Amino acid sequence: MGVVALVYDPNRKAWSLDLQESTTEPIKFAKKGGRRGPPNWRPDINGNITARRSVDAKQSSDNSEERDKINLAEQSLLNKMIRTSLVKNRNQVEVLQRDPNSPLFSVKTFEELRLKPELLQGIYNMGFNRPSRIQESALPMMLAKPPQNLIAQSQSGTGKTAAFALAMLSHVNPANKWPQSLCLAPTFELALQIGQVIEQMAKFYPDVNLAYAVRGNRVNRGVVLEEHIVIGTPGTMLDWCTKYRVIDPKKISVFVLDEADVMIATQGHQDQSIRIHRLLPVECQMLLFSATFEDSVWKFAERVVPDPNIIRLRREEETLDTIKQFYTICTEKEEKFIALCNLYVALTIAQAIVFCQTRKMAMWLASKLNEQGHQVALLSGELTVEQRAAVIKRFRDANEKVLVTTNVCSRGIDVEQVSVVVNFDLPVDLDGNADNETYLHRIGRSGRFGKRGFAVNMVDSDHSMEVLRQIEMHFNRKIMKLDTENLEEMERQLTGQI
Numbered sequence: 001m002g003v004v005a006l007v008y009d010p011n012r013k014a015w016s017l018d019l020q021e022s023t024t025e026p027i028k029f030a031k032k033g034g035r036r037g038p039p040n041w042r043p044d045i046n047g048n049i050t051a052r053r054s055v056d057a058k059q060s061s062d063n064s065e066e067r068d069k070i071n072l073a074e075q076s077l078l079n080k081m082i083r084t085s086l087v088k089n090r091n092q093v094e095v096l097q098r099d100p101n102s103p104l105f106s107v108k109t110f111e112e113l114r115l116k117p118e119l120l121q122g123i124y125n126m127g128f129n130r131p132s133r134i135q136e137s138a139l140p141m142m143l144a145k146p147p148q149n150l151i152a153q154s155q156s157g158t159g160k161t162a163a164f165a166l167a168m169l170s171h172v173n174p175a176n177k178w179p180q181s182l183c184l185a186p187t188f189e190l191a192l193q194i195g196q197v198i199e200q201m202a203k204f205y206p207d208v209n210l211a212y213a214v215r216g217n218r219v220n221r222g223v224v225l226e227e228h229i230v231i232g233t234p235g236t237m238l239d240w241c242t243k244y245r246v247i248d249p250k251k252i253s254v255f256v257l258d259e260a261d262v263m264i265a266t267q268g269h270q271d272q273s274i275r276i277h278r279l280l281p282v283e284c285q286m287l288l289f290s291a292t293f294e295d296s297v298w299k300f301a302e303r304v305v306p307d308p309n310i311i312r313l314r315r316e317e318e319t320l321d322t323i324k325q326f327y328t329i330c331t332e333k334e335e336k337f338i339a340l341c342n343l344y345v346a347l348t349i350a351q352a353i354v355f356c357q358t359r360k361m362a363m364w365l366a367s368k369l370n371e372q373g374h375q376v377a378l379l380s381g382e383l384t385v386e387q388r389a390a391v392i393k394r395f396r397d398a399n400e401k402v403l404v405t406t407n408v409c410s411r412g413i414d415v416e417q418v419s420v421v422v423n424f425d426l427p428v429d430l431d432g433n434a435d436n437e438t439y440l441h442r443i444g445r446s447g448r449f450g451k452r453g454f455a456v457n458m459v460d461s462d463h464s465m466e467v468l469r470q471i472e473m474h475f476n477r478k479i480m481k482l483d484t485e486n487l488e489e490m491e492r493q494l495t496g497q498i
């Protein structure tokens with residue numbers, strides 16, 4: 001299907017929205033009997049439905065001077081859309097059992113879980129050969145009898161969704177034609193992504209049906225749903241349980257709360273989730289997932305998950321150890337642009353990401369580079385999540401060697417070929433001080449998996465020199481001045497000549 005993407009028109013010297021070949025998987029709703037697709041969504045001619053625009057183009061273009069704000073739910077959706085496999089993580093899983101005396105089970109194969117053959121077939125059909133790190137420990141707990149409660153922390157892409165999808169599917173009894181498992185997600189689009197995983201996993205288990213409790217999906221008041229699994233957002237799910245009474249909460253045996261950190265960042269979601277939780281029977285299995293666990297998330301988790309087992313898979317630490325850092329002095333953006341053009345050979349030996357502070361700057365830079373005949377990709381906040389996913393996919397496939405962006409993608413995209421990161425603007429917080437965390441996220445991706453990476457910082461004022469010094473002090477790493485000699489060394493290293 002087609003998606004709209006930002007492309008540069010050299011004749012008009014402008015970026016415009018254009019229809020391109022889609023490179024992302026569209027969200028599909030199975031037409032199998034009983035599966036309740038989201039409402040009011042007009043599928044395209046192929047029957048595909050894509051997530052809606054979250055930002056209005058006009059509104060966002062007015063904000064181009066602003067920094068791009070990172071929206072957690074959008075970031076999470078983007079991660080899901082661009083992910084095609086598990087992320088690499090060498091950290092060990094930490095398990096804290098509710099009963100420390102009970103034996104700790106972990107599995108190395110899906111067979112050990114004694115799953116229904118239809119589900120095992122579904123898993124293999126998805127290309128999963130063996131459980132992921134977190135699944136090794138989480139699945140035996142989730143599938144245990146009697147059921148155990150679980151709080152799990154791990155970063156995106158480690159296999160959480162697949163794990164709880166399997167738990168929900170394993171626990172339903174298809175002969176009972178009423179909802180038995182509920183799953184709450186922070187947004188409409190995230191709920192649909194989860195549904196897609198369940199649909200895929202249940203491909204050979206057609207007796208199990210799925211409903212989406214999302215805005216606008218109409219139900220008949222008082223007529224209990226026949227679907228076994230309901231996925232939705234907290235507000236609609238609460239309405240379906242209380243106002244419309246199409247779900248009998250007392251008959252729910254598994255309750256999943258996904259992305260708790262994103263959930264509590266959304267006004268009203270925490271309260272609605274707690275109200276749903278109160279309606280459930282005490283023996284209902286509670287499973288809660290979150291990528292981060294600051295105090296507020298932890299307090300919320302403790303309220304909804306009594307007597308939990310806890311599993312943590314630590315995020316792989318980002319490090320500057322394998323990255324050579326440089327700076328170059330320029331007085332204004334035009335000079336920075338010239339410096340960037342001088343660096344261009346080095347940038348395109350592998351792949352490079354160039355970070356700007358505002359959308360306007362990113363757009364200006366990408367246009368200037370295009371005018372010079374350099375084909376670059378532009379990724380910034382005015383794009384919809386699908387468009388961003390398409391841009392990242394093209395960059396990953398090396399259709400473009402240079403990606404110009406704002407902070408919208410400083411986390412999340414793993415492009416192994418990226419070996420140079422350029423800070424066209426140094427990252428600063430709202431007070432103008434060095435934003436060390438963002439610096440690490442930006443630069444940390446150029447030296448991944450032990451590979452050597454390079455970072456080039458463009459310093460354009462006394463203030464940005466001061467910011468650079470703050471960064472140096474914070475990480476206790478020298479940032480060297482880039483001169484032609486360094487540039488040659490950089491090119492030699494990038495081409496593997498030394």
Ligand SMILES: Nc1ncnc2c1ncn2[C@@H]1O[C@H](COP(=O)(O)OP(=O)(O)OP(=O)(O)O)[C@@H](O)[C@H]1O
Nearest residue numbers: 084085086128130131132156157158159160161162
């Ligand atoms: N055991 C497995 N073997 C191979 N691939 C897997 C396995 N489990 C999950 N995957 C795949 O890895 C990717 C990430 O899995 P999943 O979506 O379950 O992770 P997640 O932690 O929920 O991340 P996110 O929140 O971003 O979706 C998906 O493409 C999924 O199909």
